[in-house]
Amino acid sequence: MDKFCEVVRHKEYTLGGLTLEECIDLANELKVRVSDIVIEEAMAVNKMSREEVTSSVLAAFSHNLYAMEIGLTSGKSLLMGTVGQDLADEEVCLIDDQFINKALKYTLSAQVGNHVVGLMPCAGTGDACTYTGVVKTLLDMLEDQQETARLVALMVKIGCIFRAGKSSTGCNMEGFGAGAAATAAVIAEMLEATPHQVGQAVTLALSPTIANPCTPRAMVSGLCATHLGGGILMGHLAANLVVKTTIPVSVPPDVMIAMAAAVHPLSAREVVPIVSRYMEPFFNTNEAVEQYIKPAIKARDTARIHTVLAQARTEARILADQANSIIKPFGDAVVGGSSQAVGLPANTARIAHELAQGEITGVKIELYPELFARRGINIPGILMAAVHGAANDNAGLYRDIMNQVLNSGLKIEIAETNEPQVQRVTIYATGKNSMITVLSRGGRRLIIKEAVPSVAEARAAARKLNIDVVD
Known part of the structure; x- marks a missing residue:
């Protein structure tokens, strides 16, 4: 304990507020596991023994x-049915x-139990399901309860x-997200991963x-199952990839967690309303509550639901009409790893x-911010196409x-444009x-916005090159 506190002070870290990366750094310094650092921190902050x-x-x-x-033995959920009892078989x-x-069985049973007697939430009740299933x-x-507690400590940290x-x-x-991250850490340590x-x-x-x-999907039958179960599976895959292969992972966990927290409220504001619109027809309702809702409001909701369903089916039909034949599902090969960032x-x-x-x-190459950030992989592809016409x-x-x-003396200019989805290539000859100038539509499909000599000639060139142009 004294050595731990000394190193923490030396590094000017804050006990009770250690980040995951700081825990990893301390584990490396002290040659222990990350979970040991988590427990040491709790001991120091709460003035407890390890056993306490x-x-x-x-x-x-x-x-x-x-x-x-409850979920495993007798519970029935409005959204999950008796999936816990089914999995108990x-x-x-x-x-x-x-x-x-087992982790999947217990996690999904915890969600059923959540709907019957409630769970104590962590970030929410969703990740509490995962943690409970893993525990x-x-x-x-595991026969050793101290070993179990050590892994659980890392998970709940x-x-x-x-x-x-979590702000929304x-x-x-x-x-x-939290379930996948915590599961990954637990399984990684079980596989004797380094910090x-x-x-x-x-x-x-x-x-x-x-x-x-x-949230919107949490009102629809069944959908939570693959969120919660998916976190378990994602964590398992991630831990095994890292421990059993040489896959390169350069993003530190603190950066990824900070990004998740920053994007989280934006998703709630921008994505959730769209999800709500499409999922509303499938929301489970409580008839005891609905009897207090005015008929005019119910009629309005019913009309909106019919409109949404009709719209969704129309959109699905358009997608099916535009889809390739199954005998030619793919575009041409793209060197560089991304049809969106390189191929298009x-x-x-x-x-x-x-x-x-x-x-x-x-x-001259002008790229919108996302593609400009990925210039390390797309500029070679753009230049070989611009200079040689190469596929x-x-x-x-x-x-x-x-x-x-570099050896040719060609004048090359690479710039960022703030125009959304825009990529522009100018060739001087x-x-x-x-x-x-084109807009990206994925799968190497593009919309031609402007061209010199003309858009018509650009479209003709695209047809000649067998490049998909959409309106």
Whole structure:
């Protein structure tokens, strides 16, 4: 304890407010596990022994474990039905991994119990379901209760950070996001990960959950199951990838957590209303409540629901009409890893190359902020298309083009534009210059907004090059 406090003071960290990265740093310094640092912090702040801390950590789950048992044995939920009882049948196996299968079973049972007797929330009741499921699984599978408590301490440390960051609605900071991050840390330590790998696992698990909304779907039957279960599966995948492969993970966990907290309220404001509109027709209602709602309001809601359903089906039909045949589902190969960030701007440059005449003397590239930030992967593709007219699948040229351009004396200008979704390529040539401005639509599809010599000629060039142009 004295050594721990001394190192904390030396590093000017704040006891009681250690971030996950700081815990990882201390674990590396003191050559212990991240979970040991979490417990040491609680001991120092609360003036408790290790045994008192670990006992308190497990005792905190008393009510939630009771709720989970209700969901597993007798509970029925308006939204989840009797899924807990279904999974209690030993013949039912969701995943052929004992730990993960149990964690899924207990997590979903906890959600049923939440709807019957309630859960004590952390960031919310969603992540409390996940933590309860993991705790019960650890209690089932580990003989050493101190080992269980150590892992649970790490899990709830992460959960408490998410609790502090949750300012609005969103599963990105609850069952899906927080649940995935905490599960990843626990499984990573079970796999004997280094402290650094624990952080990498948290980063990987959290990444797909950023901005994921929650509340509207929490009124619709069944949908919570894959949020909560998905957090478990995501954490398991992330931990195993980090420990068992050499996958590079460069984003520190504190940065990923801070980003999740920053995006979280924006998702609530921008995404949730759209989700609510589409999901409202499927909201479960309480007839005892509905009898107090005026008929005119019910009629208004019913009319709106019919309109939304008709609109959704029309939109789905349009998507189906625009979809490729199953015998040609893919576009051409894209070197660089992204059809949106590399393939589409490269196709823009291919059209510009087709429109230019004479010897090329310079290229100007303007990209909207997201693509400008990803310039390390897209500029080679754009330049090989602008200078040579090369297709996106020319891996050799993609690797060599920057050296070619550097040695050629071509004038290259790369700029950022604040115009949303815009990418613009201008080619300067001895015969005729060309320019094309497009909007990105994903899958290497583009909208041509303006072009020199003309939009019509740009469209003709796109057809010749077999590039998808949409209106």
